[in-house]
Amino acid sequence: MLALLAQQVPDFVRPDIDWHAAAPELTLLTFGALVTMMDIVWLEKGRKLTSIVASIGLLATMVPIITLAVDGADRSMFGGAFVVDDYALIMKAVFILTGYVVILLSTNYIAEGDYWENEYYGLLLSSILGMILMASARDLITIFVALELLSIPAYMLATWRKRDLKSNEAGMKYYLMGVFASAIMLYGMSLLYGGSGSTLLTDINESISGPGDPSAVVVLGIIFVIVGFAFKVSAVPFHTWAPDTYEGAPTPITAFLSVASKAAGFVALMNMLFVGFFGRDDVYEPVIWILAALSMTVGNLIALRQTNMVRLLAYSGVAQAGYMLAPLAVAGDVPDSALAATVGYLVIYAAMNLGAFAVVIAVARKTRTAEIDDYRGLFHWAPGLTVAMTVFLFALAGIPPLGGWWAKFRIMGAVIEANTAAGVVMGIFVAVNSVIALYYYARIGVKMWAEPAPDDDTAPVRVPVSLTSALVLTAAATIAFGVLPGLVGEVTKVSLLAGVGG
Amino acid sequence: MTEVVVFCVAAALALVGALGVVVSKNPVHSALFLIQTLMGVAVLFVLQEAHFLAAVQVVVYAGAIVILFLFVIMLLGVDKAEDFAVEPIAGQRPLAAVVGGALLAIGLTVMVVAVDGSTGTSATFDPQTGQPAETALDSIGADGQPITDIERIGRVLFSDYALAFEITAALLTIAVIGAVVLTRTVSRGERLDDLEPASFDLPPVAPHDNQPDHDSAGESGA
Numbered sequence: 001m002l003a004l005l006a007q008q009v010p011d012f013v014r015p016d017i018d019w020h021a022a023a024p025e026l027t028l029l030t031f032g033a034l035v036t037m038m039d040i041v042w043l044e045k046g047r048k049l050t051s052i053v054a055s056i057g058l059l060a061t062m063v064p065i066i067t068l069a070v071d072g073a074d075r076s077m078f079g080g081a082f083v084v085d086d087y088a089l090i091m092k093a094v095f096i097l098t099g100y101v102v103i104l105l106s107t108n109y110i111a112e113g114d115y116w117e118n119e120y121y122g123l124l125l126s127s128i129l130g131m132i133l134m135a136s137a138r139d140l141i142t143i144f145v146a147l148e149l150l151s152i153p154a155y156m157l158a159t160w161r162k163r164d165l166k167s168n169e170a171g172m173k174y175y176l177m178g179v180f181a182s183a184i185m186l187y188g189m190s191l192l193y194g195g196s197g198s199t200l201l202t203d204i205n206e207s208i209s210g211p212g213d214p215s216a217v218v219v220l221g222i223i224f225v226i227v228g229f230a231f232k233v234s235a236v237p238f239h240t241w242a243p244d245t246y247e248g249a250p251t252p253i254t255a256f257l258s259v260a261s262k263a264a265g266f267v268a269l270m271n272m273l274f275v276g277f278f279g280r281d282d283v284y285e286p287v288i289w290i291l292a293a294l295s296m297t298v299g300n301l302i303a304l305r306q307t308n309m310v311r312l313l314a315y316s317g318v319a320q321a322g323y324m325l326a327p328l329a330v331a332g333d334v335p336d337s338a339l340a341a342t343v344g345y346l347v348i349y350a351a352m353n354l355g356a357f358a359v360v361i362a363v364a365r366k367t368r369t370a371e372i373d374d375y376r377g378l379f380h381w382a383p384g385l386t387v388a389m390t391v392f393l394f395a396l397a398g399i400p401p402l403g404g405w406w407a408k409f410r411i412m413g414a415v416i417e418a419n420t421a422a423g424v425v426m427g428i429f430v431a432v433n434s435v436i437a438l439y440y441y442a443r444i445g446v447k448m449w450a451e452p453a454p455d456d457d458t459a460p461v462r463v464p465v466s467l468t469s470a471l472v473l474t475a476a477a478t479i480a481f482g483v484l485p486g487l488v489g490e491v492t493k494v495s496l497l498a499g500v501g502g
Numbered sequence: 503m504t505e506v507v508v509f510c511v512a513a514a515l516a517l518v519g520a521l522g523v524v525v526s527k528n529p530v531h532s533a534l535f536l537i538q539t540l541m542g543v544a545v546l547f548v549l550q551e552a553h554f555l556a557a558v559q560v561v562v563y564a565g566a567i568v569i570l571f572l573f574v575i576m577l578l579g580v581d582k583a584e585d586f587a588v589e590p591i592a593g594q595r596p597l598a599a600v601v602g603g604a605l606l607a608i609g610l611t612v613m614v615v616a617v618d619g620s621t622g623t624s625a626t627f628d629p630q631t632g633q634p635a636e637t638a639l640d641s642i643g644a645d646g647q648p649i650t651d652i653e654r655i656g657r658v659l660f661s662d663y664a665l666a667f668e669i670t671a672a673l674l675t676i677a678v679i680g681a682v683v684l685t686r687t688v689s690r691g692e693r694l695d696d697l698e699p700a701s702f703d704l705p706p707v708a709p710h711d712n713q714p715d716h717d718s719a720g721e722s723g724a
Binding site for chain 2: 012013014015029036077078079081082116119122123126129130133139141142145146148149152153156159162216217219220
């Protein structure tokens with residue numbers, strides 16, 4: 001029977017599969033399936049092990065990433081739909097390490113909070129799988145499927161505290177807005193496919209770039225695709241889901257959404273801009289410019305009036321997305337600096353924002369809220385957490401010698417290097433907004449250090465080991481990136497343009 | 503000529519159906535209008551000689567998925583009328599109408615008025631020469647027989663798009679697992695009750711944590 005079938009289709013060529021290049025994805029997939037099935041077999045005993053197995057899975061996934069990085073060769077599969085290069089490997093490592101810290105944050109929260117456990121870690125791993133695929137995806141269909149693979153588990157994780165109305169609201173809002181964004185993006189992708197006749201980004205680039213004005217279809221396609229990813233990175237005016245979702249979701253998932261999910265949106269956007277739309281900067285630069293300027297200004301101004309720490313970090317995250325978009329607004333003029341600046345910012349942002357959320361989770365173990373007023377007098381009952389929080393907040397504000405300043409410095413460098421009016425104005429936007437942001441970050445610092453604790457309640461808080469290790473890891477990374485800026489500069493010296501072939 | 507007539511009828515069917523989905527007040531009617539749209543699209547597929555896709559469209563979408571929608575609507579209760587008269591946010595609907603109208607206008611302008619034709623450079627024509635370009639797969643197989651669209655889809659799915667195909671498989675599995683967890687009503691709290699009381703000295707530590715009165719369906723909270 002099989003022989004007969006094979007005879008009928010004699011000229012089918014099995015696609016070449018480079019197993020080494022696909023090893024990170026396959027490892028993570030294996031562990032994701034293992035985690036999901038563990039407590040079917042071992043029941044209660046398995047539940048205690050799930051977080052450990054999940055974190056081992058992530059560390060195991062780092063092994064092929066490192067061997068691929070040592071090997072150094074650019075690999076490509078499926079006609080260029082799946083590419084492994086330096087840029088993809090760096091982003092994969094960022095996603096895996098972010099996921100590892102999120103598991104550290106989750107361990108006690110999920111175990112003590114009466115939530116489903118092994119499904120939680122299974123969904124978390126599959127979302128990370130979507131992200132590492134996204135880093136390699138260079139084809140519209142692969143990008144879209146990877147986006148869904150990272151989003152759909154995230155929608156469900158946002159509503160994991162399902163007996164709480166706020167968490168239901170969080171999941172529902174995130175889901176509806178996310179699906180809406182996917183639909184817009186898919187429409188844009190179909191226009192691009194219609195305009196170029198290929199789903200491969202390199203082919204699309206060949207077809208739409210070049211001298212002369214772009215066709216109207218291509219313009220609309222590019223704008224819709226950018227709008228779709230703007231939802232994902234929560235850029236103004238597509239940020240409305242972020243504060244409510246962040247507030248209602250379990251806090252470790254909030255950290256995951258604000259770091260990993262946002263980074264995945266940026267990765268996809270950069271794949272699009274630097275491979276697919278490269279040469280069409282006359283179309284995408286104005287769109288990104290407007291998104292960047294609006295995001296940082298609106299995000300920072302609304303953050304000034306927040307009374308809840310998680311909502312404040314949500315709006316601060318909107319503003320940070322604006323900073324990360326800023327170099328992309330000059331991506332056509334100085335592609336290498338713009339790419340390096342955004343990738344560098346993503347790496348540093350992951351460390352400092354995860355750290356801030358780790359402190360929020362630790363403090364909430366005692367106060368059980370995230371109101372900023374409960375941070376008054378934090379120094380009197382949790383000096384270690386106070387120092388850590390100060391480090392993360394000042395890093396987010398961009399104060400030397402912490403990680404954030406170097407990230408901002410490179411962004412300023414890229415927009416100034418572009419030497420265009422738009423770039424210089426964007427630089428002014430970044431500078432003014434950094435000052436606004438300093439105000440609300442510093443206000444929390446004053447509350448923590450200088451004000452007395454409410455009701456003179458100075459009972460210390462017990463911070464479990466996993467949370468402490470997350471704090472140490474992120475604080476060390478935040479400080480190291482600031483003191484040794486060459487570190488991140490060396491790591492993120494990547495070029496995506498090699499893939500375009502000139 | 504026949505092609506144009508069939509196209510116009512099918513496209514009109516699809517558009518009227520789409521409008522019906524949004525406009526009709528009864529969700530069952532919406533679902534039925536959706537079938538009309540999907541059927542219209544299926545006819546358009548036939549017109550493009552994508553017979554397999556047309557069949558899949560009818561069997562999977564019109565057949566299975568809309569029936570599933572109808573099941574859900576019936577289970578949730580068709581008789582529960584939503585009150586559409588009240589706007590949750592003042593001015594929301596006029597604004598939505600304006601934005602929707604603007605988007606439609608932009609779309610139509612791009613599609614109809616654009617100087618370079620409806621879809622820009624055609625996929626099957628080389629932009630420089632205007633001659634038909636080589637497609638990824640020759641339409642004549644090795645044995646001299648024309649390749650059917652089923653074979654084409656199969657080839658593409660298991661060669662160029664094998665990766666996306668496999669990811670989709672993982673995605674569907676994960677979606678099912680998540681849906682089961684989210685809809686399951688047995689409380690973990692019941693199992694936690696068997697544990698030592700000492701395990702409760704660290705309560706759930708979420709910001710704004712749930713109070714017992716938020717518990718749905720009378721579940722006993724931890």
